[in-house]
Amino acid sequence: MNAVRGKILIADDDPTVRIVLTKLFEKSGFEVIAAQNGKEAVERLTSDILAVILDLDMPEMNGIGCLRYIQQHMEDISPIMLTANEDISNAVEAMRNGAFDYITKPFNPLKLRALVDKAIATDAQARRLHQVEAELAHAREHEIEMAARIQQTLLMGAPPRDFKGLEIASATIPSHKVDGDFYDFIAVDSKRLDVIVGDVMGKGIASALMGAATKSYFMHVIHELGCAACHINPYPEADAIVSGVHAAMIHQMEALETFVTLCYARFDMASSQMRFVDCGHMRTIHYRCQTGNCTLLEGVNMPLGFPETVPFTLHTESFGLGDLFFFYSDGLTEAMTTEGQLFGEDRLTALIPQYAAIPPDQIIHRIWKDIVAFSGSETFRDDFTCVVVKITPSLLMPSGSSEKHGEFSMKFSSDLSELSRIRHFVRDACIAVFPQLLNEDRISMIELAVTEVVTNIIRHAYGGVSDKPIEISIGFENNALMIEFLDQGKSFDPDRAPPPQFDGSREGGFGLYIISHIADDVVYEKRQNNTNRTRLKIYPGHGPDSAPDV
Amino acid sequence: MEMFSETDGDVVVVVVLADELDADNAKRFKSKMADIIGNNRKFVLDMGQVRFVDSSGCGALLSALRQISAAGGDLKLANVQKSVQSMFELVRLHRIVEMFDTREAAVKSFG
Numbered sequence: 001m002n003a004v005r006g007k008i009l010i011a012d013d014d015p016t017v018r019i020v021l022t023k024l025f026e027k028s029g030f031e032v033i034a035a036q037n038g039k040e041a042v043e044r045l046t047s048d049i050l051a052v053i054l055d056l057d058m059p060e061m062n063g064i065g066c067l068r069y070i071q072q073h074m075e076d077i078s079p080i081m082l083t084a085n086e087d088i089s090n091a092v093e094a095m096r097n098g099a100f101d102y103i104t105k106p107f108n109p110l111k112l113r114a115l116v117d118k119a120i121a122t123d124a125q126a127r128r129l130h131q132v133e134a135e136l137a138h139a140r141e142h143e144i145e146m147a148a149r150i151q152q153t154l155l156m157g158a159p160p161r162d163f164k165g166l167e168i169a170s171a172t173i174p175s176h177k178v179d180g181d182f183y184d185f186i187a188v189d190s191k192r193l194d195v196i197v198g199d200v201m202g203k204g205i206a207s208a209l210m211g212a213a214t215k216s217y218f219m220h221v222i223h224e225l226g227c228a229a230c231h232i233n234p235y236p237e238a239d240a241i242v243s244g245v246h247a248a249m250i251h252q253m254e255a256l257e258t259f260v261t262l263c264y265a266r267f268d269m270a271s272s273q274m275r276f277v278d279c280g281h282m283r284t285i286h287y288r289c290q291t292g293n294c295t296l297l298e299g300v301n302m303p304l305g306f307p308e309t310v311p312f313t314l315h316t317e318s319f320g321l322g323d324l325f326f327f328y329s330d331g332l333t334e335a336m337t338t339e340g341q342l343f344g345e346d347r348l349t350a351l352i353p354q355y356a357a358i359p360p361d362q363i364i365h366r367i368w369k370d371i372v373a374f375s376g377s378e379t380f381r382d383d384f385t386c387v388v389v390k391i392t393p394s395l396l397m398p399s400g401s402s403e404k405h406g407e408f409s410m411k412f413s414s415d416l417s418e419l420s421r422i423r424h425f426v427r428d429a430c431i432a433v434f435p436q437l438l439n440e441d442r443i444s445m446i447e448l449a450v451t452e453v454v455t456n457i458i459r460h461a462y463g464g465v466s467d468k469p470i471e472i473s474i475g476f477e478n479n480a481l482m483i484e485f486l487d488q489g490k491s492f493d494p495d496r497a498p499p500p501q502f503d504g505s506r507e508g509g510f511g512l513y514i515i516s517h518i519a520d521d522v523v524y525e526k527r528q529n530n531t532n533r534t535r536l537k538i539y540p541g542h543g544p545d546s547a548p549d550v
Numbered sequence: 551m552e553m554f555s556e557t558d559g560d561v562v563v564v565v566v567l568a569d570e571l572d573a574d575n576a577k578r579f580k581s582k583m584a585d586i587i588g589n590n591r592k593f594v595l596d597m598g599q600v601r602f603v604d605s606s607g608c609g610a611l612l613s614a615l616r617q618i619s620a621a622g623g624d625l626k627l628a629n630v631q632k633s634v635q636s637m638f639e640l641v642r643l644h645r646i647v648e649m650f651d652t653r654e655a656a657v658k659s660f661g
Contacts, residue, residue, distance in 0.1 A: 416574040423570075423602065444602065444633035445640075451604040455573040502642040510605035510641050517640060 005029040007048055008116070011041035011066060012055040012082065017105070021053065024109050025116070038066035045070065050123070051116050052079035056090045056102075064094055071098040076127045078119055082107065143205050147178035150208040151383070155215065157184035159387070163193050165269045167392045169360035173331075173368070173384040180207030180260075181329045181385040182215055186222070188235050191269045197281065197327040197387055198262030201303075207258070214260050214304070217245045238264045239314040242277045246304050246312070259305030263297075263327060267319075267389065274317045274325065279303050282328055283345065287352045289322025289391075289479050290540075294349050321434050321540060322479035324356050324363075325389040331382035332367070335375045343374050357478045360388035392476070408432065408475070414458045414468035414487070422454055422472065423447045426483070429474040433481060434540050446481070446538060449518040452511040453485055453534055461489025461532060477537075480520065485534040491526040492534075551578035555586050558594075561657045562586065565596040571607030579607070583614040591623030594656040598629035603637050615647060624648075628656040 008030040010021045015036075022032045033049070035041035038061025041054065052070060056063035067079055078100035083091045091102040100119040103112055151174055159168035170183055180200025187193050196218060200207040221244035225236035236244075242264050253259060263284055265276035278284070278299025286295045301312050319325075328348070335343040351370060355363040364386055372378050408429040412418045430443055454470060462468045471486040500509040516522055521537035552567035564586055571579060587593070595611075603611075615625045627649045630638065638644045650656035 416572075419572050419574050419604075420570060441633060441636055445636065447602065448604055448637055448640075451572055451602075455604065455606060459573075500641070503646070508605075508609055510608055514605055514637075514640060 004031045006050040006120075007031045007033060007046070008051045008053070009033045009035065009041060009045065009049050010053045011035040011038060011058060011063075012053075013037055013058045014055070017055070017082070020109075021112075024113065028113055038062055038069075041066050042069050045074070047074065049074075049077065050120050052077055053082060053112075053116070054079050054099075055082045056094065057084065064090065064097060067094055067097050067099055076123050076130065078123055080112075080115055080119055144178055147205045147208040148174045150205070150212060151178055151181070154212040155180070155182035155208065157215075159185050160187055160193065163187060164190065165392060166193060166267060167360050167390040168195075168388065169364055170387040171361075171364045171368070171385070173380070175331065175380050175383050178205075178208055179203055179329065179331065179383040179385075180211035181331070181383045182211040183327070183385065183387050184215055184218065188266070192235070193267045194238070195265045195267065195327065195387060195389060196262065197265075197329075197385070198260050199281065199329050199385075200260050201258050201305075206256075210253075210256065210258055210260070213252075214245065214249065214262075217248050221245050221248060237314060238266050238275055238277045239312045242279065242301075242304070242312045243310060246310065249304060250307065253305035254307070259303040261303045263299070265325070265327070265389075272319055274319055275314055276317070277301060277312045277314055279312070282330055282333065285324075285326040285328075285349055285352050286317060286319070287324040287326070287356050288320065289324075289356065290320055292353055294352055296345070296349065319391050321391055322356070323391045324352065324360075326352055326363075327387040327389075329383055329385040331380050331384040332371060332386060334382055335371045335380050335384075337375055343371055347374070360390050363388050409471065409473040412454075412470045412472065413466060414462045414470055414489075415466040416455070416458055418470075419451055419454060423451060425472065426450045426474065430481065433474060433476050442540070445518045446483075449515050449536060449538075450483060452515045453536065456492065456511055457485060457487045457489060457532075457534070460492060461487050463490070479539065481536075481538040481540060483536040483538070487532050487534075488530055489532065491532050492524055494522075494524055551575045551582060553579070553582050553586070558657045560590075561592040561594055561660055562590045563594045563596060563653060563657065565598070566600050569599060570602040571600055571610065572602065572604040573606035576604075576606035576610040580610045580613055583610070584617065587614065587617055587621075589621075591618070591621060592660050593618060593623065593625045594628050594650075594653060595625060596628045596653050597631070597634060600634055601631050603634050605641070608637070608641055608643055611643070611647070624660070626650060626656045626659060628653040 008025050010018065010032060012018050013036055018034045022034050025032045033044050035044055037058045042061065054063040054066050063081055070077055070079055078098060081091055081094045081099045081102040082105060083102055084105050094102060100122065101115055103115060151172065156170065156172055159170050172181060180202065183197040185193060185195055198211065198214060200210040200214065218241065221241055222236065225240055225244055261279055261281040263276055263278045263281040265274055267274050276297065278297065279301040280303035283296040283298045286297055288295065297317060299313060299315060302308065333343055333345050333348055351367055355366050368384065410425050412422055426447055427443055430446055457470055458464065469488060473484045475482050494512060497512050498509050500513045519536040520539050523535045525533050527533050554565045554567055556563050568575060618625045625647060627647055629652065630649050648659065650659060
């Protein structure tokens with residue numbers, strides 16, 4: 001007997017056929033397992049069987065039933081069916097159910113052997129194909145994992161936590177394919193912060209690596225320009241940096257047939273300006289706190305990698321306190337419903353004013369949730385990448401005050417001679433909390449409102465008694481200036497105060513009127529331990545209401 | 551509360567020598583003004599140095615104005631700083647008291 005070529009399973013209820021087949025295939029070098037019916041064939045089926053020959057008409061389980069079982073459990077085996085002349089329709093049915101071929105009895109042994117060899121070869125090929133596919137899928141998964149890891153570690157810079165005047169959050173959620181989204185933050189000095197956001201065309205490891213390369217070129221160019229220019233200008237402008245990166249990378253990008261869209265933005269706290277170079281990136285959304293409107297910032301430059309890009313144009317955008325800048329990748333706007341409807345820039349832009357007052361990381365979370373709700377899926381086709389930069393109070397300390405939880409707080413005594421000192425404190429704190437936004441006129445009005453509140457506390461809550469405590473705190477909350485007064489005197493009921501007379505017939509009564517017209521909101525409340533709290537909420541953008549006509 | 555007064559013809563010009571006119575010094579302002587008013591009728595108050603006035607300060611000005619008006623006279627303001635002007639507009643004082651850019655113009659307006 002030849003060396004065993006492998007196992008072959010035959011099933012036929014006719015013992016003569018079993019003997020003939022066994023002899024035939026043993027002679028060809030196979031180990032033959034012979035079953036008397038379909039049920040036994042199924043029981044004796046093992047994974048190392050190379051070929052199966054089934055009689056169609058058998059007791060217990062017929063050929064079709066056995067075939068179906070094999071198809072379900074061993075997809076890479078295609079049995080050959082034996083059939084008597086008269087039941088050819090069953091043979092056709094078997095072919096539909098995944099049989100390799102059929103042969104009619106009485107059969108030609110040579111033909112059957114050739115058929116079995118062919119079935120084994122075909123099945124082996126199918127097995128190899130499946131294996132390659134599985135390996136490929138595994139490799140792809142591995143690549144995605146690698147690309148995602150590159151993205152998370154090399155492409156995404158960590159936003160600074162303690163940059164005075166800016167609150168920053170960023171997030172990236174990789175898609176199944178991984179784009180080359182990247183961002184980075186560079187603190188030029190204590191007053192200037194650079195934010196780079198970009199997107200490499202293409203997907204997978206290649207674009208992730210390209211993104212990493214672009215980022216490192218930025219560092220390289222900034223270093224070189226900075227050194228070369230240190231006598232004249234200590235730090236290069238954004239357009240010079242982008243030009244340098246473009247010059248350094250253009251040949252590689254052309255060779256790799258790729259390009260990079262990006263926005264290089266510099267936040268300059270001293271001038272309250274954001275100067276940026278945009279190279280075909282998604283339009284940055286600038287929310288203005290003062291007006292409640294959004295502007296879409298778009299540059300005129302082509303993406304990096306386009307030969308005709310130079311020179312790069314620098315744009316300047318002024319900002320104020322409470323403003324917000326939203327940088328993002330196309331993964332947000334191109335998220336779509338199952339019907340193919342895009343989320344789009346308009347929807348995104350409409351969301352920003354709604355979320356402008358909440359902390360930046362929560363803004364990103366809310367927007368992500370909104371896009372998930374819109375698209376009906378938690379996974380997007382493209383990476384979800386965004387950076388939120390919010391202009392917040394830069395808390396400098398006025399002398400003599402204490403700062404706690406981002407507030408300025410100071411204690412005074414209930415003496416009218418303190419008024420002047422109180423106004424100085426308020427002025428200093430306002431300038432510190434709102435460095436750019438409050439003009440002289442507005443600050444004078446705030447001084448006036450504070451003077452009126454304190455005068456009321458001294459005269460009415462304390463009945464003119466001096467040396468009682470008045471604590472004043474100034475802070476920033478939801479884009480508004482909050483001024484809080486605490487006293488231990490009699491509580492105050494604003495409803496019992498008489499209205500002012502504008503005809504000059506009475507001297508008093510203007511205090512409350514002034515307070516309510518300068519502040520956007522005034523709350524008087526009695527708290528536990530006999531403390532009264534007066535809170536003024538003032539939006540820096542508003543002017544005082546004018547007096548009503550009489 | 552430093553104040554200085556001089557006469558220009560039959561007009562008494564009062565110069566307020568304080569940066570602020572608030573609850574702390576309004577009473578002193580009122581009593582000083584009462585002394586100056588006496589039997590005079592025409593007044594110009596030079597506010598050039600005052601950069602802050604609160605409602606008590608306004609009340610003191612209104613009190614002086616009432617006293618002068620009751621005697622058949624008039625009070626005019628000169629050199630009112632912008633921040634103070636805003637405050638006057640808030641309480642509509644600018645509709646009751648005439649204001650002039652210079653002391654001379656205010657004096658002249660009495661004719």
